[in-house]
Each structure stands twice: as structure tokens, then as C-alpha cells.
Amino acid sequence: MSLFSIDNMSVIFGGLRAVSNVSLALGEGEIHGVIGPNGAGKTSLINAVSGLVPIAGGGIHLDGKPLHTLPPHRRAAAGIGRTFQHAEIFPDQTVIANVMTGGFAHRQSSLLQDFLGTPGKAAAERQARREAEQMLDAFGLLSFCDALAGDLPFGTLKKIDLARALVGRPRVLMLDEPTSGMNDTEAAEVIAACRRIAGEMRVTLLIIEHNMRVIMGLANIIHVLDHGEKIADGTPEEVQRNPLVIEAYLGHGSAAHA
């Protein structure tokens, strides 16, 4: 039994099947990629896993337990983390506050303690700040600690988004185009980070990517979506040779990024 599975899931938007009977199984510490032409349903897939859009059929399981009955924040608390294509950081907050928000799932102070400002809360806050600083340091962003997130460039925001999601100690982390908008140096940093996250932290990664070079080099298994359906899966080599995959990309006139 795998750690995390998406079972025969479908998502419907206004009559259109954005995702159609898609199944994936992920084990601990594995890196899976999701690729496909534009509009294939990749973001809808992880939006549905997050709980941001309703699932029209099928389900999700973590450790054999169903997640699809839970509201989004409970799924996150259970260990499903994600990043966003457009980073979705909080622009009016400092970088450190953004990242500290990621720790909400395992916060050590109650609402009352937060309100009253007890010593217990102060200690918890110091600890939370230390954790966030460590995470920022790992991404080389410590100097941006107190900068306003809204002032920073897009590539940096994507890294902050990732740091924020990691502070939540997810068991499964879904990344929506983590290297988009980045230069080669930043992309290489993110790739290295992904390897460490999966290898050392044993977090399972599900990565949506358009950059073929990135995902082929990073993922253990690749799933290919087209028009909401899964048309192929397998190792990067298998997928690259798969005629259905080639057809899907060439047929849509969008060349695979080399």
C-alpha cells in the first residue's frame, strides 16, 4: 500500500471534465512528475487534492485513510502541502512572517495564549521564528528576513512559497511549476532542494513541470496528462519514448522544452 494515492479522481468545471479518472500512487521519499500540454488538467489535479476545488468522483488516500472527505485545512494538517504557480505569498507581510505562517499546522500556542501573551506563547513564538529562519537560511534567503514580500522578484517569491510549505512539515508536497519564472541558477537551486527534500527529509514530491529537462532529470516516475486523462506513466526514459506522449505534445503544436 502506497503512502499517498489519488484514486480514479475526476474534477468537473461547468460541464467540462478537467480531470477524468486519474490515478496515481506515491511512496515515501519518491519524486513524481506530472506533465502534459497546457489545459491538460495538471493544476486542477492538485487543486482538487488540496481541496480548493471539489472532487466529482474518486478519492484520495493518505496512509490508507481517505482524505477527500476533509476540508482543505484538515488535509493540509494531515500532511498535504503545496506550492502555487504564482507563489501566492502574502505581499504585505515580511518574508519571515510568510514562512512562519507555514508552521500553523503544528503551532504550540492556543488562541487564548496568543491573545493573553503568556510566557508559553512567547517561547513558542521564538521557536517558530528559529524554525523559519533555519528554513530561509537553507534557501539562502536569510538576509531577506524582514523585507516585505511584495517588494521581491518572482523567483525569490517562488522560493519563499516553497520554504513556507516546507515549514508545515508535509508528508506529501505538491509543487506547481516550481521553476517557472526562474533563471538557470535559481532553477538549479530548486532542483537541488527538491532532491534534498525527498532524499533527506523523506517528503514525497509531486511536481507539475513544463521544463522537460528539469523534470526528466529529477523525477523517479512521470505521469502524463492530456485533456484531463492520464495517457501514460513510467520512468522518464519510458515516457519520453512513448508514442502517445509524443503525439500529445506534437499534436497540440506545443514543443516539449528541451
Next chain:
Amino acid sequence: MSDFSLMGVSGRAVIFGAALLLLALALPPFFGSYHHYLASLALINVIMAIGLNILTGNAGQISLCNSSFMAIGAYATTYLSVKLGLSYWLALPAAGVISAISGFLLGFPALRLRGFYLAVVTLGFLEVSQILIEQLPGITGGVRGISSPRPALLGHTLSSDLSFYYVILAITLATLWCAYSLLRSPTGRAFEAIRSSEAAAQTLAVPLAQTKLAAFVISAFFAGIGGGLFASLVGFIDPLEFGVWTSVRHVVFIVVGGLGSITGSVLGALVLTVLPEVLRAFKEYQEFVFGGLLLVVLIVLPHGLVSLGPKIRARLSGGGATKSVIAAQRSAAE
């Protein structure tokens, strides 16, 4: 010397705050009863502004009925202490709790609403509260109002404005403490998260409903406390005190001061309570001026008075710290 930090607040700010506190404690005996009264009023407005700013500025929930919670606090305090004979020092927090419960009740329908719809519902709540005040004269004295005497502390009635001022100051300080603590906590970050991006918030395990409700409850609690203090300070309350104009005034406090900023709440409330008193001759035009001021601030200084400091500093230093940090980073990567 100012390199320390207390609860995340910079050393400089703490020293500044301590200096202000010293002034607030030491100066009043040198002034007259009118000034004590005005200062008390200003502090009560600070409490109101802090509460509203948490709900609207931090948690992003627009509310036009802050005066309703103030009213609930005012009338509850009066009823509990005058009609039921409870000690004021029990009645006041109890009134805060009653107000908080009302905030909870309003919060529920508000969960699914945003923007305009939320504004309309809070406006409706305001209207209903006005009506209930008038229609329950047994509790509220109806349209004619009800008198609310000063409480007694340790046997002495706090009839002097100076003594009551110190009590209100103490409660305001407690409010500031709680607000600062709240904003530098997971709960405070949850508020900001739901304001900035509900989607991201949820994927970070922030429960939308509970967080919004918490914001409504806390905001209403503060408003209730402020209302209870207001009732005893003024000595007499009637429905006119708690209408749309009062709610709008509170909104002006936080917009002019700075949304989401505690300093902004304090600044906006203090300045906009004292200024109208100074310009008492133009009392007729007060509402008009407030309206105009609100518009001007929204256009010219949307982040409020608190943003003036950083803006001036940025102008003077020619570009600001952020850009230089980025420049440093870029050159390090080269």
C-alpha cells in the same frame, strides 16, 4: 542600547512607547478635568480602533457595525451594574463577553460573504441593533436613554475624571498588550493569511471559518469593553451614540491611522478624537470633514499615517533598504 527587541518590537519603538507611557502617567495631574475627560475619550476610541483594525485591517473582514458591539457593551455594562447590582468590575468584562458572543453570532452568516455583501450584512446588523435598542426600553431605556454612573474602586467612587482616566489608561494598555501579542502569534498570522489569500491560507492548515469567527469575536470583545467604559465615562447613553456615524468614525480612525497596524489605530484614534475637540467651533461640519478626510487618505495615503514615516525616510535616503539588499544579492551571485 536600542538593539534589543521585546516581543518582536524593535528597541527603538519600545523606548518611544515607554516615554509616551511616562507622559501619559505623569502629565495629567497638571491639567484640568476637561482634558482628563478628553484623554479618556481618546483612549476609549483607541480601544475601539484596535478592535476594528484587527477585524478589518488584519483579517480583512469589512465591518460597518462596530458601534453595535460598542452599544451592546455599553448597555450590558449599565444593565448588569445598575439593574442587577453587579460590581462594575464584573459587569465590564461580562459585557465584553456578551458583546463577543454577539460577534460570534454575526460571524456565522458572515463566513460565506465577502466584500460588498459582507458590508451590507454588517450594515443590516447595525440597523437591527439600533431598532432593538429602541424596542427594549426595559434594558436600554429606549429612545430616552439610560444613565450609567461611575464605578467605585476600593470604596471610592471614581467620580473625578482624573481617577477614571487612570483606570481607562490601564485597560487601554492591557488592550495594546493583547493586540501586540495577537499579531505576533500564529493566530495573528492566520488573520493576515486569510486576508491576503484564502487559498494559500487553507493549504497551510489555516481554518477559514474558525479564523474569521475568532476575528469577529475578538473585535466585538474590544468594542464591548470600550462601550462599557464609554457608558460610565459619559454617564448617559442613548441610541444616537451608536449609529452609522459612530461606525464610520471608527473606520476613519483605522484608515487614516493605517490598516492592520496597531500604531496606526492608536495614531488615528488619538488624532481624530483630539482634533475635532480643538476645532470645536466647526462641530457642524465634523461629519463632512471626516468624509472628505477619508476620501483624501484613500487616494493620497492609502496606507495611512503610519506609512508617512517610512515614506519620508525612503525619500531622504533615496530608494530604501530593500533595493540595496537585492543589489547586494545580485552582485554576490555574479
Next chain:
Amino acid sequence: MTTSIVLQLIVAGLSSGSIYALVGLGLMLAFKGTGIVNFAHGELVALGAYAALFFSVVLKLPYWQVFVLTLIFCGFVGVLLERTLIRPLMRAPSFTIVVATLAIGLMIKNVLRLSWQESVSTFPTPFDELSLRVGEISINPNYVWIISCSFAIMGLLALFFRKNLTGKAMQAVSQNTTAARLMGIRVSRIFSLTFAVSSAIAALAGILMGPVVGVESEMGSVILKGFVAAILGGFNSLPGCVVGGLTLGLLETFGGAYFGGTFKAVTAFVLLMFVLLVRPHGIFGRAEARRV
């Protein structure tokens, strides 16, 4: 309850309901045309009432001239407001729009309050002296006038938006500004026209309301009832808004008669909450993406 009283309640309910529907329509129109929910709309109703008061009592003009002049005047004020204050708000977040329009309303209310010092006033209509009877029952002719005038205007609006080119242009602008521009529609003009019509409708509500409830500075609070009507119409559907307004008017009137003043006063809020929780897109509205 005798037939006489029931009939009078119906007429009174339909009359106040028509006012609510008009106010709601004005709100809806401004929103559809400019994306702005105008929290000053109630004060525009008051402006209409005060203007009519001025034309009628100070300038001593006959009712029909008062009527037309007020509509034109308020339409003008609408254009002025739109050009100066509303236009820059169109891209602002909803909080700013709410607070800014509230501020504008506050200023308008105070201008009215300060220029007309008497607390409550009224102005005459040609229907005051009429006596209307249905069998044995006497009906307030002003109510009948309010109902018929409102329906006439609402009918005109319905036709306008279906048949007329400018009406179609307004619809196009409200649905897709860029496409409208590409089609050669003068978007700027449409914004102003929309707001002018919205203000004129508000003024009409004020003209009709004034003689019946009196002209006073708090009249603007009728905006809440207008919101209820508009929300019942999903902020989208003219017939929905009309039905919503009439329903509210009738519920209030009958509720007040049977259950007393408190009931009457909270009806609007209860209805509002009911709709928002049960059927947020209104009776006839479609669940569509809203600029909320």
C-alpha cells in the same frame, strides 16, 4: 381583519415595495455599469427628495416641473460624481470602494442637512387632494401614484435594455469593457450615462418617497431596503429586483400590522440573511462569477 384594511395594507405594501425596488434597481444599474456598489446611493435618494423639496417649496414650481427638473439635476450630479470620484475607484479593492462611497454619502448627507435646517419637511403632490375609493374603501392616491409611476419607469428600463442601442451598449460594457471598446463603444460615455440614469432613478425614489414619509436627513437609510431588493434579484435580474422589493414591502406592512413595530423593523434584515444564506444568487439570478 376586514377586507378594507387588507386592501389598504396591500396598497401600502406595494407602494413602499415599489420604492425599494426602484432603489435596488438604481444600485444594480450602477453596479452592472461600473462595477461599483455605491454606498452613497441612499443619499442620492435623499438628494432627489431635497431637490424636489427645493423646487417645489422654495421656487414654488408645479409638480410636473419639479419632477422633471429633479431628475435632470440629479442625473447631472451623477455624471459629476462619476467623472470625479467614481471613475478612479473602479479598479480599487472592494474595501476601498465601500468606504469611499460611504464617505461620499456622508458628505452629501451633511451638505443636505446643513443647507436645509428644518428637521422634517414635505412637499405637495397633485394627488394629495384627490380622493380615491374602491367601493367603501378609501385608498391613498399617492400610494397608487407611486406604484404606477415606479412600474412605468421600470417597464421603460426593461425595454431600454432590450431594444435600444445605448441600452445594449451599456450591457456590453458591463459584461466586457475591452470587447466593448474594440467595437467602438464610447466606454467612458457609457459609464457616465449609466451613473446618470442610476442617480436619476434614485432621485425618482426620493421624489416619490418625500411626500409620503417626509423629507429628512436620515432618508438615505432606505439603501438597506434597496440592497435587499437587489440581492433578491441576484444583483442581476430586473424582475428579480422588482419581486424582491415588492415582497419586502408587503412583508413589512403585513408583518407590522400583525406583529407590531419590532417585526416590521427587522423584516429587511431577516429577509436579507435568509436570501444570502439560502439562495445567494437571488430568486431569478444565475450563479455567476461576481466582482465581489
